[in-house]
Amino acid sequence: MSTGFFGDIKPVTYEGPNSVNPLAYRHYKADEVVLGKTMEEHLRFAVAYWHTFAWPGGDPFGGQTFDRPWFGDSMDDARVKADVAFDLFSLLGVPYFCFHDADVRPEGKTFAESAQRLDVIAEYFEGKMKETGVKLLWGTANLFSNRRYMAGAATNPDPDVFAYAAATVKHCIDVTKQLGGENYVLWGGREGYETLLNTDMKRERQQAGRFLSMTVDYAKKIGFKGTILIEPKPQEPTKHQYDYDVATVYGFLKDFGLENEVKVNIEQGHAILAGHSFEHELALASALGIFGSIDMNRNDYQSGWDTDQFPNNVPEMTLAYYEVLRAGGFTTGGTNFDAKLRRQSLDPEDLLIGHIGGMDACARGLKAAARMIEDKALSGPLEARYAGWQxxxxxxxxxxxxxxxxxxxxxxxxxxxxxxxxxxxxxxxxxxxxxx
Amino acid sequence: MSTGFFGDIKPVTYEGPNSVNPLAYRHYKADEVVLGKTMEEHLRFAVAYWHTFAWPGGDPFGGQTFDRPWFGDSMDDARVKADVAFDLFSLLGVPYFCFHDADVRPEGKTFAESAQRLDVIAEYFEGKMKETGVKLLWGTANLFSNRRYMAGAATNPDPDVFAYAAATVKHCIDVTKQLGGENYVLWGGREGYETLLNTDMKRERQQAGRFLSMTVDYAKKIGFKGTILIEPKPQEPTKHQYDYDVATVYGFLKDFGLENEVKVNIEQGHAILAGHSFEHELALASALGIFGSIDMNRNDYQSGWDTDQFPNNVPEMTLAYYEVLRAGGFTTGGTNFDAKLRRQSLDPEDLLIGHIGGMDACARGLKAAARMIEDKALSGPLEARYAGWQxxxxxxxxxxxxxxxxxxxxxxxxxxxxxxxxxxxxxxxxxxxxxx
Amino acid sequence: MSTGFFGDIKPVTYEGPNSVNPLAYRHYKADEVVLGKTMEEHLRFAVAYWHTFAWPGGDPFGGQTFDRPWFGDSMDDARVKADVAFDLFSLLGVPYFCFHDADVRPEGKTFAESAQRLDVIAEYFEGKMKETGVKLLWGTANLFSNRRYMAGAATNPDPDVFAYAAATVKHCIDVTKQLGGENYVLWGGREGYETLLNTDMKRERQQAGRFLSMTVDYAKKIGFKGTILIEPKPQEPTKHQYDYDVATVYGFLKDFGLENEVKVNIEQGHAILAGHSFEHELALASALGIFGSIDMNRNDYQSGWDTDQFPNNVPEMTLAYYEVLRAGGFTTGGTNFDAKLRRQSLDPEDLLIGHIGGMDACARGLKAAARMIEDKALSGPLEARYAGWQxxxxxxxxxxxxxxxxxxxxxxxxxxxxxxxxxxxxxxxxxxxxxx
Amino acid sequence: MSTGFFGDIKPVTYEGPNSVNPLAYRHYKADEVVLGKTMEEHLRFAVAYWHTFAWPGGDPFGGQTFDRPWFGDSMDDARVKADVAFDLFSLLGVPYFCFHDADVRPEGKTFAESAQRLDVIAEYFEGKMKETGVKLLWGTANLFSNRRYMAGAATNPDPDVFAYAAATVKHCIDVTKQLGGENYVLWGGREGYETLLNTDMKRERQQAGRFLSMTVDYAKKIGFKGTILIEPKPQEPTKHQYDYDVATVYGFLKDFGLENEVKVNIEQGHAILAGHSFEHELALASALGIFGSIDMNRNDYQSGWDTDQFPNNVPEMTLAYYEVLRAGGFTTGGTNFDAKLRRQSLDPEDLLIGHIGGMDACARGLKAAARMIEDKALSGPLEARYAGWQxxxxxxxxxxxxxxxxxxxxxxxxxxxxxxxxxxxxxxxxxxxxxx
Ligand SMILES: [Co+2]
Ligand SMILES: [Co+2]
Ligand SMILES: [Co+2]
Ligand SMILES: [Co+2]
Ligand SMILES: [Co+2]
Ligand SMILES: [Co+2]
Ligand SMILES: [Co+2]
Ligand SMILES: [Co+2]
Known part of the structure; x- marks a missing residue:
């Protein structure tokens, strides 16, 4: 039973390229077969809980713009939020979602209370997942919003913060496993520095390596079958983040012997901020054997910060999916929309429209990439170019x-x-x- | 006997901070002791042959501006160039210089002729080095200017180019060893791509790794005692270079098991282009155990390309030398001025003035950094901040x-x-x- | 009669979207009517002489890559170049070309000799233009390559350089008028500074204003019917150029009372370097009443310098042509390809392929924009959004x-x-x- | 009587360059005479209310870090905030402060209530200003934080927002006049666009021009003697702001005939975001006759957003004050610290330390610039360089x-x-x- 938040909007269906219905797919047809798999199987779309349900519309110069009935600090609010979230998943027909602990439950007064609240919501999710068939692409822990993490989580000068973060990750992996999550993601938004003047980078790097090793060990021990993913980002919120880009993460993994245990979740906007094209990061991860999943969005080329917009440039997305297909496609990974509405997009239907546009653009990109592969449009000339090395x-x-x-x-x-x-x-x- | 190019300019001497003589040092006093070593021993200044003697003053929108009597294609021109170069080294009193093969000899019609010409000049250098006491900080091969390298040297789709580059590097290491060079540098200006559409990045990375391994093996075999250095740069001339930054080079070295064989030569301007501060790259290299040498210059913060200006911002340079000192100071490395005059700085004396200003700024940075270390000005608070980890x-x-x-x-x-x-x-x- | 440079390539014709012939148009059909005008009339394509015929393929780290039979310093070389140029114009079927004086004739030993040589080539052009029907979109003077301009042309500290530049512009306008040029362009690549330390910006701005006023007066006096255009660029070659962007040029024109006399030639790559989208610059120029013409190309989003690539991103180009159409379309202006092949694109046919791809992408952009206008796809919602102001x-x-x-x-x-x-x-x- | 917030910290005094007291001035000596005026008269320091007292320490990825007793929504909180603010002004011995309406009073339920609350605080300020001698450098209205302004204030598609903003500015000018404010500032953080797709730039520019004209007229009518200042910023929060940089503002003022009525308040960080050096923007404003005041801070060169850090690079600040002095120094303007502590700088004393460091760096910059002027160190060579124009x-x-x-x-x-x-x-x- 729907929450009514989206009014009388019906489930979004495929109407084909000529449709002018803003609430229909023009290109994404879940069961259309491309290169031997359905588009749903290829793209493995996921909605991001944080941007879509938890973000109030603020920016560094302005506060909340969105009116959402579930904004508040109670567990009831959290349940309403979940109800609307699963409404949206169902309306869109996406197979997956992703979340941070902090997106789905109000912070408690103690660690134990926060954990207990997450357990309550996880159980609530279980019911809704069974009901709707929506699955968890990945779970993750928010180790960056609370002031306790202001100087880092694993890389904090205070070992108590490391411990708190460790306990949080342990619990989030537990919950991710419980919900059948297919990956677990770590994004180190505070694992970096604001100034080298107060930072022992060598030590902090060791802390980060140890933290990741402990995480990998734990995931194995409990039989978590999913992939552990690191999401690179060069900076923002900090001046410099240790997981700068794919190449940096690779060196880090090699250093701690984790290059076969951990893969990367690559975000378009983070690639751009790091000075790379998205397809570069994808191709590099594939070359290095650490390609895992993608956070699909788009960064404004004239902005120096992470704009997390819905993607729309099909030629660029074609090159991205071309690299995904060349890497063999997703295994446990998928296409998570780490994208938020612009803060002026106030209407409930905008939440659907943003995703529809993004999904259609991905579908176009995927299909174009698949045809290039079928035609050997690029791989033929490539092979010829390097023929001398044979x-x-x-x-x-x-x-x-x-x-x-x-x-x-x-x-x-x-x-x-x-x-x-x-x-x-x-x-x-x-x-x-x-x-x- | 001087060439007369610099007129009646006398050797540059230290006159102290109150001097207004543009051709005197105000801060660099070669034999002044700082933290137990002379400034000369600490800074190990080198003049770069290419910018100072070979660059004609062109830019993407304009041609030659400098009138130099040695501009030309003959071996006689090359000898005049060398004469003036050693004049400048002597006038400045710098202990070192650095060069590419292409800076010092005209290209021959065949590989053999180019090599033979380099041998002739190397012998000429030997005489002048003995005469003046100036030493070779490092030698290197220019694997980027000739059109044969337009699609890469080691990473070229044509294995003949790999071979040509290999032969070139072999000979340049031979010459570097012959001249007592204390390091050998590789900068991969064409080891990257203009477009992924025609690039097999995985293969090219393998080629680069193989090339570097062969180079390291050869250097060992001939008993070259110097350090092999990679100089990271993110892009320019290509859209993307494989030796992007220190973190990327580290991952690359780890991949080929070379992290104990090769170190990095870090350039300020390249750090800036890669989105890092200079001190970040230095601190990271030190943390990773691959700090080798520096290319001192400065990049304009409002330009998106490599401006290679003489450095002048003492507060920034202080942070750089602070990291150098924290890393234990230079061993085989040094401070090479990979800096060129602005193309409007036409006068012979400008060549001296640029270096004098840079050397004085380095000296101020070094002294300030040394005093911070003596006072534990930063290390004291740092230790306190991480005390919990004890x-x-x-x-x-x-x-x-x-x-x-x-x-x-x-x-x-x-x-x-x-x-x-x-x-x-x-x-x-x-x-x-x-x-x- | 063809030069044979392009071998047996036949004139490029429209074969429709399904063609896989790399030497055919898939979207550009010169006589197809869009919004009441033919595509040829809308787009008014021009080939740029400099990139296509004069650029040797060099970059800041490498020299010539292209082998062109006309590279050389003689008037015969200049004539061969012209022959091949008009071959290319004819093969492509473009209606226009654009040139700098320095592109088409070797520099003479004196001003008078340079001018005389230009006159000779102009006459040669006249014959070829009559023969082929190709017209001149605009002429311009190269006031940036020669070392005399290293510190500026109109804004030089030496009034003799101002005078030399004035004489050059006078003659180039004469020649542009003689050839029926529909516009005259000024790009101030050296009108800026490398450092404020040696620059009197207020004075230089006055010099630039005076120069432009004299130019406008002269053009009127001789009855030149074309438009005088300024091409904004923020930097490169200099650290800062006075014609930074459209908004800056507007303030400059207002200051000298020239806002009704001079318009802007907007280049995609320069917009990007200035921190703007191309469509922003177009929309702003239109809002300010100074929209004139476009230099169509594309800047690499990961490079901080002017890459002048052929454009290919249709969604972006659609937004650009949407602004052109909203501004009423071109009057005297047009679509000049200020684009060069990548320096590795060595084959003669690459010159055609680059233009074909660019022209097709423009055609797609134009058609998409035209349909958006016909459907009021954007203008309808826009009007509704501002309805309150009625x-x-x-x-x-x-x-x-x-x-x-x-x-x-x-x-x-x-x-x-x-x-x-x-x-x-x-x-x-x-x-x-x-x-x- | 002090609030006790700063504990037993005594007023900050000048102790000279050798002092190691973090709570003493080492370079700023208010009554030291430089070029005929005291440093206090030259620098005219102001503390910014927003960063120092209203900002909770949040960033796009994290919430409040600062514990301040006055954080809350009541008028009592506002008075405690004011008490602590004047404590800080007195401890620092700064002559000025600056504020937005929203910094100093909680928003009311209606416009009238908000206005009335501002009046109450203004009266409270009057008492404290009399008591301490601290003056108001400028007042301003916050037309960007509230969601009503999300699509612009003067440039909003809804004329009611224009009206609301007009009423707000009117009242803020009234209050600024009442408090003897020496300038009134407009920063158009929302006067721009997120996407051109929904924006009528020409119309919005007209709205902005009309708004500014009305503001200037009103200020004159009520006899406000201060200067009306526009603060340029290229982007952030929006993708593009109409008051992009000094050159853009100049064109805008010319267009509406306001170039003699309005001047600019130039912020270092905004200059950097716009692709300029700070000294460029200062020199240009001076050349155009619209130099007014400065927002002194520093932007991190590796961050693409506005970091608003306290300034510390003396060589750069020297060039900035050199331009201020060349422009004749401040008249009604001054040095406002639009700078905030890093969000990890939690201690009350950090508020003092940040300002002390900034003030000392300014003092060093001013003194160095003054000596360069006295020595004609730069102006002598400059005059010689342009001598030909005489x-x-x-x-x-x-x-x-x-x-x-x-x-x-x-x-x-x-x-x-x-x-x-x-x-x-x-x-x-x-x-x-x-x-x-
Ligand atoms: Co993400
Ligand atoms: Co992001
Ligand atoms: Co270098
Ligand atoms: Co460089
Ligand atoms: Co152009
Ligand atoms: Co260009
Ligand atoms: Co400000
Ligand atoms: Co700011």
């Missing part, structure tokens, strides 16, 4: 069978003078434009 | 003797509720301002 | 018939408490996605 | 007595070929380093 001598170099001086000797002996070939960038860009 | 229980966590669930249990049992303490950032910033 | 009282405020205290009194009297309405941003973004 | 012919050009063709004719007749001279940038940078 020669026996070239392979010998890469396989470690040649020394620098041997290669050097051959250059002189054969008087090698390489001749450059066109990189064909504009040609390839035009090829992509055939698909989007 | 407790037995906290150490047990870090040492791997506690599990997540044990720590969590303690939080509930002891009802831990951490109380934040002031981070004192403004206090510490004011403390630094006492020293600069 | 009330008599609101109009009275805007018309200057109310004082602050009168309005304030009404707020208290009527106890006004405004109620916010949804801004519907996501809805509108989804609407746009129906068209692209 | 010739009769050069003056004739600038005075409008020469046409383009006359100047061009002279170039040919005299065969002018300008010879570039060194710009001496590094020399001048070294000169500045003699003073800082």
């Amino acid at each position: 020669s026996a001598e070239a392979k010998a170099i890469l396989d470690g069978k040649r020394t620098l001086e041997e290669v050097a000797a051959r250059v002189t002996a054969e008087n090698i003078e390489p001749q450059p070939k066109s990189g064909k960038q504009e040609y390839l860009e035009n090829v992509v434009n055939r698909y989007v | 407790s037995a229980e906290a150490k047990a966590i870090l040492d791997g003797k506690r599990t997540l669930e044990e720590v969590a249990a303690r939080v509930t049992a002891e009802n831990i509720e951490p109380q934040p303490k002031s981070g004192k950032q403004e206090y510490l910033e004011n403390v630094v301002n006492r020293y600069v | 009330s008599a009282e609101a109009k009275a405020i805007l018309d200057g018939k109310r004082t602050l205290e009168e309005v304030a009194a009404r707020v208290t009297a009527e106890n006004i408490e405004p109620q916010p309405k949804s801004g519907k941003q996501e809805y509108l973004e989804n609407v746009v996605n129906r068209y692209v | 010739s009769a012919e050069a003056k004739a050009i600038l005075d409008g007595k020469r046409t383009l063709e006359e100047v061009a004719a002279r170039v040919t007749a005299e065969n002018i070929e300008p010879q570039p001279k060194s710009g001496k940038q590094e020399y001048l940078e070294n000169v500045v380093n003699r003073y800082v």
Whole structure:
């Protein structure tokens, strides 16, 4: 039974590209088969609880803009919020959602009370999940909003904060497992520094490594089958965050021997803030064997902060899903909309419209990427470009069978003078434009 | 005997802070002892051959502005250039210089001819080094200017380019060793991509790793005692370079088992382009055990490209040298001025003035940093801030003797509720301002 | 008769969206009518002589990559270049081209010789223009490459440089008029500063204003019917350029009473460098009544310098052409491709492919924008949003018939408490996605 | 009588550069004479009420960190806040403060109630100002925090919001006048847009112009003697703000004929966000005749948002005060610290320490700048550089007595070929380093 928050809006259905109904899908058809899987199986959409239900519309210069009946500090408010959330999941027909502990229950006066409240809501969720068939893509702990974390969670100068954070993560993994969550995410919003003047970066990095190792050990011990994911972000809220980007996280994982235990959850907006394209971060994670999941959104190119907008640029999204497909597609991961309405988008229907637009744009991106793969539109030319490395001598170099001086000797002996070939960038860009 | 290029300018001497002589040091006194070493030993200044002698003053919208008698393509030009270079080294009294092969000899028609020309110049250098006492901080190969490298050197789709680059590096290491160079640097200006559409990043990364391993092996084999250094840069000339920043290089080194063989040469301007402060990159390299050397310069904060200006902001440089000193100071590394005059600075004396200003600013930074260390101005408060981690229980966590669930249990049992303490950032910033 | 540079490539024709021929238009059909005009009349495409024929492929870290038979310093080279240029114009079927004096003739030993050479080429152009029907969208003077301009042209500390620049512009306007150019452009690449320390900004701004006034007066006097255009750019090559962006140029024009005499030529890449979206600059110029023409290209969002790539993102281009159409479309202006191939795109056909992709993307953008206008897809909701300002009282405020205290009194009297309405941003973004 | 909030801290006094007392001035000596005025008269320091007393320490990812006894919604809280504020002003010995209406009184249920509450506090302020001698540098209205302003104040699509904002500004000017405020500031944090898709920029710009004209008229009518100031900021909170930077504001003022009525309040952090150096914005405002006042703070160079930190880089501040002094110094303007503690700086004494550090850095900057002026360290070389423009012919050009063709004719007749001279940038940078 619906909460009525969305009025008489009916479940969103696929009406095809010519529909002008703002509450219909024009491109996302859950059961349409693409490259051997349904779009639902490929995209694995999830709604983010925080932006969609917990964010009041504030920004650094203004307060709440949204009027939501569930805004408040009581457990009843939390239940109304959950009711509306599952209404929205059902109206959209998304298979997944994601949440932080702090999104779903009011903070208690003690750790124990906060934990107990989360348990109550988790049970409430269980019922609703059974009822609706909606599943948990991932759970996570909010280790950044409360003032206790202002100087870091795992990387705090105070070991009591490390302990508090550890207890929180333990409980959140428990709850994630209980709800059948397919991944567990860590985003280290306060794991960084405001100033090096008061920071022992080496020590803090050790603390972070130890924290992650303990987390991985615990997840294994309790038989959590999901993937542990780190979500890189270069900065904001802090001046510098230790999980800066995919490359940085990789070095960190290698350092603590966790590169086979932990993968990354890559967010478009965070890639942009780190100075990378989204597809770069995806391609790199794939190359390094740590690709896990994505936080789909979009960052405004003229803003220097994380705008977390709903994505809409299909050509860009095509390149993103192309990398996802090249990486073999999602296994436990999925497409989580870490996206929030603009604070002026006040209407309940805006919550649906934002997601519909994002899902349709993803669907277009996925389909275009799939066709590029089917046509070998990019992979054909790529293979040709590197064909020289298939020669026996070239392979010998890469396989470690040649020394620098041997290669050097051959250059002189054969008087090698390489001749450059066109990189064909504009040609390839035009090829992509055939698909989007 | 001087070339006369600098007219009747006499060797630059220390005249103290009240001097208004633009051709005197006001702060750099080579033999002044700071923290137990002379300033010369601490700073280990080097002049960069490329910017100072080879760069014609062009930019993307304009051509040559400098009139230099040695501009030309002959070996005689190369010798005049060397003469003037050693004049400048002597006038400045710097102990070191650095060069690329392409800076010092005209390119030949074949690899063999280019190599032979480099040998001729190397011999010429040997004489001048003996004469003047100036030493080689590092040598390097220019693997980016020639069109053969347009699509990468080690990471080129054409294995012949890899081979040509390998032969070039081999020879440059030979020459560096011959000249007693204390380090060998690799900067991968073309090791990256312009577009992912034509790039196999995983393969290229493998090529780069193989290339570096071969280089390290060769250096060992010939008994090169210096340090192999990678110089990170995020982009420019390419859209993305694989040696993006210190954290990225670390992950790369770990991947190929080279983290104990190779260190980093950190440039201020490249740190800024990568979204970091210079001191961040230095502190991180030190924390990771890969700090090697610095390319001292300054990037304009309003420009999005590498401006390679002479440094002048003493408060910022103080923080940089503070990290250098915390890392134990330079061993084989030093302070190389990877800095060029503005293209409007046409006068021969400007070459001296740029270096003098940079050296004086470094000297002020070093002295301020040394006094902060002597006073424990920052390290005292730092130790106090992390004091909690000295407790037995906290150490047990870090040492791997506690599990997540044990720590969590303690939080509930002891009802831990951490109380934040002031981070004192403004206090510490004011403390630094006492020293600069 | 063709030069043969492009081999046996035939004139590029429209083959429709399903074509996979890289040398065919898939969207640009010159004579297709859109909103009452042909696409050719709407888009008014021009090829830029500099990037396409004069640029050797260099970047700050590498030299020439392109092999072009016309690279050289003779007038014969200049004629070959012109021959190939008109070949390309004809193959593409573009109606216009644009050039700087320095693109088309080798610099002479004196001003007089340079001018005479330009006259020779202009005459050569006249013949080819008659022959092919290709017209001149605009001419301009290169006041930035030669070292004499290193410290500015009009804004140089040396009045002789001002004079030299004035003579150059005079002659370039003469030639532009002679060739029937429909606009004359000024881009002040050196009109700015590298450092305020040696700059009298107030004086230089006066010099720039005087220069522009003289230029406008001269153009009028000789009966030049075209539009004088300023092309804003925030920086690069200098640290700061006086024609920073549209808003800055507007203030400058107002200051010298030229806001009705001069319009702006807006480049996508320059908008991005200035921190704006392209559509922002277009909409602002239109609002201020100074919209003139566009330099169509694209800037890489991860690069901090002007990459001048061929455009390819249709959703973004749709928003740009939407603003062009809202501004009434081009009058004397047009779509000039201030875009260069990537330096690795070595093949002659790449020159065609780059333009074809850009033209097709423009055509898609134009058509999508036109349909949005026909459907009032955005203008309908916009009108509704501001409907309140149609009330008599609101109009009275805007018309200057109310004082602050009168309005304030009404707020208290009527106890006004405004109620916010949804801004519907996501809805509108989804609407746009129906068209692209 | 003190509130006791700052414990037993005594008024901050000047102890000289060797003091290590964190609660003493090391450089700011209020009555020290510099260039004929006391430092107090030059710097005209003001404390900003909002950051120092109203900001709870939140950021986009975390809530309140500061415990302040006055946090709450009652008028009693507001009075305690005022008591502590004047304690701080007195302890610091600053001559001025600045405030928004929303900083000093809780919002009422109606406009009338809000206004009445402001009147009550204003009266309370009057008493405290008389008691302490602290004056009001400027007052301003908060037209951005309340959700009614989410889509703009003067530029709102709803004319009722314009009216509400007008009433608010009227009342704030009344109060500012009543308190003897020396300026009135308008910062248009919501006067901009989130998306052009729902924005009529031309109309909104007209609304903004009308609003400003009404404000200027009203201020004149009531005999307000202070200066009306606009504070430019490029973006944040919105994607684009109409008062982008100094150049943009100038064009806007010209458009509405207000360039002699309104000046600018320039903030360091906003200059940086707009892509400019602080000294650029100051020098430009001075050149345009609209320099008014400064919001002194510092923006983190690695953050893309407004960090509003206390300033500490003396070399940069020297260049800023150099421009202030060149502009003739402040008249009604002053140095307002639009700076907030980092959210981890929890201690009451941190409020003092932040200001002390900022004031000392300003004092150092002022003194260094003054000595550069006394020595003509920069102005001497500057005059020499432009000396050519003193010739009769050069003056004739600038005075409008020469046409383009006359100047061009002279170039040919005299065969002018300008010879570039060194710009001496590094020399001048070294000169500045003699003073800082
Ligand atoms: Co995210
Ligand atoms: Co985000
Ligand atoms: Co370097
Ligand atoms: Co550099
Ligand atoms: Co252009
Ligand atoms: Co450009
Ligand atoms: Co401010
Ligand atoms: Co600010």
